[in-house]
Amino acid sequence: MNEKAPNAGHRHEHDDAADHDHGDGGSELSEMDLRVRALESLLVEKGYVDPQALDILIETYETKVGPHNGARVVAKAWTDPEFKRWLLTDASAAIASLGYTGRQGEHMVALENTPQVHNMVVCTLCSCYPWPVLGLPPVWYKSAPYRSRAVIDPRGVMAEFGVRLPDSVEVRVWDSTAEIRYLVLPERPAQTEGWSEAQLATLVTRDSMIGTGLPATPSDIVQRAS
Template sequence: MSGDHDHDHGHGGSELSEMDLRVRTLESLLVEKGYVDPAALDRLIETYETKIGPRNGARVVAKAWVDAKFRAWLLEDASAAIASLGFTGRQGEHLIALENTPRVHNMVVCTLCSCYPWPVLGLPPVWYKSAPYRSRAVIDPRGVLREFGVTLPEDVEVRVWDSTAEVRYLVLPQRPAGTGGWSEDRLADLVTRDSMIGTGLALDP
């Protein structure tokens, strides 16, 4: 899945929401005039990366781990399954859940024009928005995973998914061994943001 597949956006270009547009407008002028340092803004925003929404995605994953019916629904129609828990985006974008298995590891790229399921994942991490991450994730996903401390067995297939404006992805990580009988709340604590992007695994208990 390289970057050359059809990124159908209706008219070939990109769109910024009204609020994104106003923020970019002001920020670019303040940076130009030397009033704010973009690196300092990134650092400040980074402290809130996990603070947009109460880590809704972790709840979704934990529920899928304990509730087979919900899991099937999530894989069939993630938008509806997630909406049933009360987590919805503003734009009504289509969400697809990608199931990690012992044979397949899924990893998601692209937030470059805000294609990030922030209602379930929170703020995109700064590195995720960087052009090097995106291009390298497509060319050398195993190399990128290694940098995140994830080494997968050779026989595991790595699938890289490139979000579009209409479709966003949530990775359903594998449930860690040794968590039989755990409650959803306890399981949710093992679900990291990175595990739902596919650059990490769920934590071991």
């Protein structure tokens, strides 16, 4: 297959893949799986890639780096005023102090949500996203519906995530056109007085740190448990 082969569209590819994940792994591989296997074997044969390095890259972003990192940053900011001040004035350093550094998070800015201001982050041109704190972006973040509408109709987008804000709230959108990566600091939910940092981190959702969602509330947690 050459690299310009027509594409069936991502929904179809994913549906295929979900089947193959649980299939026998040999005879039912999709066209894309076969193409990428051939490419990998070519690049290994030409000495361009070390297959073990690929395994480590995948393991890192599949199991180690993810929104639990960002949740820890947010929960710490909710409980430690000094850290919050640092996060809002020098996010790269504050976040690095918790051990989250590197690729796609070299230049961080934290955006504080308040009762008057709600921030939402997008990359209209590609898929820029703060990997060290949120991991790899979800499919919808990289998709045309989100990239096209976030900057013109953020409230309409939020409604599709079940979020409706009062008309009085100022909605600020941030388009990640450079290497600055934005992390939303959502408001701490009510009725969490006395909660520990670790307890608070369980309320911090990925979407609340992008700005398409709000943190979970204590009653959400009770409902989830029952």
